[in-house]
Amino acid sequence: MSLQSIDEYLSYDREHIWHPYTSMSEPLPSYLVESAQGVKIKLADGRELIDGMSSWWAAIHGYNHPTLNTAIEQQLKNMSHVMFGGLSHQPAILLAEKLIDITSESLQHVFFSDSGSVAVEVAIKMAIQYWYAQGKQEKYQLLTVRNGYHGDTFAAMSVCDPVNGMHSMFKATLIEHIFAPAPECYDDGSNNIGALEQLLEKHQSTTAAIIIEPIVQGAGGMRFYCPEYLQQLRSLCDKYDVLLILDEIATGFARTGTLFAYEQANIEADILCVGKALTGGYMSLAATLTTQKVVQGIAADGSGILMHGPTFMANPLACQVANASIDLLLDSPWEKNIEQIEKQLQKELMPCKELASVNDVRVKGAIGVVELKNPVDLKAIQAKFIQKGVWIRPFNRLIYIMPPYIIKPHELTQLTSAILTILKH
Ligand SMILES: *Cc1c(COP(=O)(O)O)cnc(C)c1O
Numbered sequence: 001m002s003l004q005s006i007d008e009y010l011s012y013d014r015e016h017i018w019h020p021y022t023s024m025s026e027p028l029p030s031y032l033v034e035s036a037q038g039v040k041i042k043l044a045d046g047r048e049l050i051d052g053m054s055s056w057w058a059a060i061h062g063y064n065h066p067t068l069n070t071a072i073e074q075q076l077k078n079m080s081h082v083m084f085g086g087l088s089h090q091p092a093i094l095l096a097e098k099l100i101d102i103t104s105e106s107l108q109h110v111f112f113s114d115s116g117s118v119a120v121e122v123a124i125k126m127a128i129q130y131w132y133a134q135g136k137q138e139k140y141q142l143l144t145v146r147n148g149y150h151g152d153t154f155a156a157m158s159v160c161d162p163v164n165g166m167h168s169m170f171k172a173t174l175i176e177h178i179f180a181p182a183p184e185c186y187d188d189g190s191n192n193i194g195a196l197e198q199l200l201e202k203h204q205s206t207t208a209a210i211i212i213e214p215i216v217q218g219a220g221g222m223r224f225y226c227p228e229y230l231q232q233l234r235s236l237c238d239k240y241d242v243l244l245i246l247d248e249i250a251t252g253f254a255r256t257g258t259l260f261a262y263e264q265a266n267i268e269a270d271i272l273c274v275g276k277a278l279t280g281g282y283m284s285l286a287a288t289l290t291t292q293k294v295v296q297g298i299a300a301d302g303s304g305i306l307m308h309g310p311t312f313m314a315n316p317l318a319c320q321v322a323n324a325s326i327d328l329l330l331d332s333p334w335e336k337n338i339e340q341i342e343k344q345l346q347k348e349l350m351p352c353k354e355l356a357s358v359n360d361v362r363v364k365g366a367i368g369v370v371e372l373k374n375p376v377d378l379k380a381i382q383a384k385f386i387q388k389g390v391w392i393r394p395f396n397r398l399i400y401i402m403p404p405y406i407i408k409p410h411e412l413t414q415l416t417s418a419i420l421t422i423l424k425h
Pocket of ligand 1: 115116117118120149150151152213218219247248249250251275276
């Protein structure tokens with residue numbers, strides 16, 4: 001078989017390949033990419049698009065970065081992979097050291113996995129094993145908030161928003177967890193954490209942990225909330241003796257203006273998940289970090305064995321590019337860059353608020369969100385964005401951008417003006 005034209009490739013794609021959250025029987029169109037460089041994605045037909053998505057939060061340094069390429073090329077000459085059972089290697093050890101170094105003091109132990117969803121699965125296992133080993137097998141439930149997103153595998157899905165996460169379809173296979181209202185912070189400085197505390201009080205004896213995305217709820221609604229909520233949440237976890245799992249898979253590595261979003265609340269997690277931007281968008285890698293307290297708790301029954309071990313655990317190529325990506329970030333003026341992106345997004349997206357179709361506009365760090373009153377026609381609006389030379393992928397009522405940190409002001413303006421112009425017409 002040989003496919004030649006762009007149309008032939010795309011029609012094979014349409015007939016045979018699932019894309020994220022799409023139908024195989026009635027697929028939406030895909031666009032064939034030839035290459036990507038810096039903040040630009042080049043389509044096979046020659047059109048160039050300014051990337052507003054960082055390939056779902058990941059490509060923070062842009063595409064085809066020489067430093068990241070070199071890291072992989074050099075590692076490739078040593079080895080692309082060895083099993084992690086009984087073997088170890090420098091890339092993983094250096095990455096663990098870096099992650100321990102840049103996260104809070106108490107996080108001292110790292111479990112590597114191959115995707116964010118799996119990092120969340122591992123976090124949940126850690127929490128359940130922690131209580132199990134101490135003879136508290138009844139503490140297996142999780143408490144979380146609505147509008148959360150933690151991944152697509154079953155345990156991760158069970159703590160996603162019950163409506164967005166389509167819990168009804170998988171009801172029989174999902175453990176029922178406890179859902180508090182989505183965090184809301186009010187102008188007078190108060191918030192709605194009282195509702196969560198009531199649930200925690202009621203379910204304390206069965207709750208192993210609270211899991212939440214700090215400061216920014218990503219794919220479950222692109223909602224932001226105040227650090228005070230998170231601070232109070234930490235206190236409640238201590239008061240009611242449950243663990244706190246922070247899912248920084250979307251927010252980690254400076255997206256919200258601090259290296260990790262939890263820093264804004266000045267709190268520490270018992271278990272922390274990172275992924276997405278960990279490798280600068282090059283490869284799939286995630287990590288779950290935890291404390292000495294959790295490690296000792298898991299060992300309380302004498303075994304201490306954490307029941308997980310992916311085949312491609314701590315893949316050396318992925319670890320080495322993660323090392324390079326973190327160095328690149330820390331060596332860059334990232335605080336200033338993100339502050340500038342934030343200011344520009346504020347200024348250039350706010351005019352959308354005047355439009356009748358728009359419900360809300362919000363900006364946090366290098367994230368800009370235009371929430372509409374009604375869901376978009378994805379196929380139609382996607383084509384319009386491409387005509388304007390930008391790659392923006394809305395979902396439902398949300399048009400949002402989180403560009404690579406290296407984006408230049410005039411390129412960012414192209415993204416924001418495409419949104420404004422298309423919404424106006
Ligand atoms: C994307 C995401 C996940 C899942 O990560 P995958 O790599 O897609 O499995 C989990 N939690 C949050 C907050 C995410 O944004």
